[in-house]
Amino acid sequence: MRRRCENWHEPAPSLPPHVSDSVRAVRRQVLRSARIVFSHVIPLEQQSKPETSAAYRLAVELGAAVQTQASSSTPHVVAGSDGTEKVRWARSKGVHAVSVEWLASCGYLWRAVDEKSTPIDGKLAKAGAAGEKLPQQLCNLPPPDLAASKKD
Numbered sequence: 001m002r003r004r005c006e007n008w009h010e011p012a013p014s015l016p017p018h019v020s021d022s023v024r025a026v027r028r029q030v031l032r033s034a035r036i037v038f039s040h041v042i043p044l045e046q047q048s049k050p051e052t053s054a055a056y057r058l059a060v061e062l063g064a065a066v067q068t069q070a071s072s073s074t075p076h077v078v079a080g081s082d083g084t085e086k087v088r089w090a091r092s093k094g095v096h097a098v099s100v101e102w103l104a105s106c107g108y109l110w111r112a113v114d115e116k117s118t119p120i121d122g123k124l125a126k127a128g129a130a131g132e133k134l135p136q137q138l139c140n141l142p143p144p145d146l147a148a149s150k151k152d
Contacts, residue, residue: 024061030106032063037070039079039086041100055100058107070095078103082120 042053050056050066055078059066067074070086077090077097090097102118 027061027107027110028063030062030110031059031112034062034064034076034112035067035074036064036076036078036103037067037074037086039077039081039084041078041080055103058103062103062106076102076115079120087120 036059038050038055041055042050046053050068051060056066059078064076070077070089072093074090074095077086077095078100079087079097080100081087087097089095096115097120098115099118099120102113102115105113105118
C-alpha cells in the first residue's frame with residue numbers, strides 16, 4: 001500500500017483503483033526479475049497444465065517467470081527433492097537450488113528471501129516420497145524463521 005500511495009501523483013485512472021488491484025501489483029514486485037524452474041514440485045497429473053499447481057500460481061502471483069527448462073538465464077531451481085537432474089545442473093552452474101519453502105517464504109513475507117535460508121533438505125524430499133502432494137506441503141509449511149530473515 002505504501003508503494004501505491006507514493007505514486008499518488010500519477011494520472012488518475014477513469015475509475016478509482018481497487019485495493020485488490022493494488023495488492024496484486026505490489027505482490028507482483030516480490031520476484032519480478034526472477035526466472036525459476038521447478039523440479040519435483042508439480043505433481044505428474046498436473047504436468048500437462050502446470051499453471052493449475054499451487055506452486056506455479058504462487059510464483060506467477062509474485063511476479064516470477066516460470067520456465068520449463070533450465071538455461072543459462074535461470075537463476076533459481078525450486079525443488080521438492082534433492083538430487084534431481086535440475087538440482088545437480090544448478091549446483092554445477094552456481095545457480096540457486098532452493099526448496100519450495102523459499103517460494104512460500106517469499107509469499108509469506110512479501111519480499112525475496114535469502115536463498116541460503118531455505119536449502120533443499122530431506123524433510124521435503126521424504127514427505128514427497130511418502131506420497132504427499134507438494135502443493136499441499138506448500139499450504140502447510142510453517143512460518144519462516146523471522147530471526148534468520150532479519151539478518152539480511
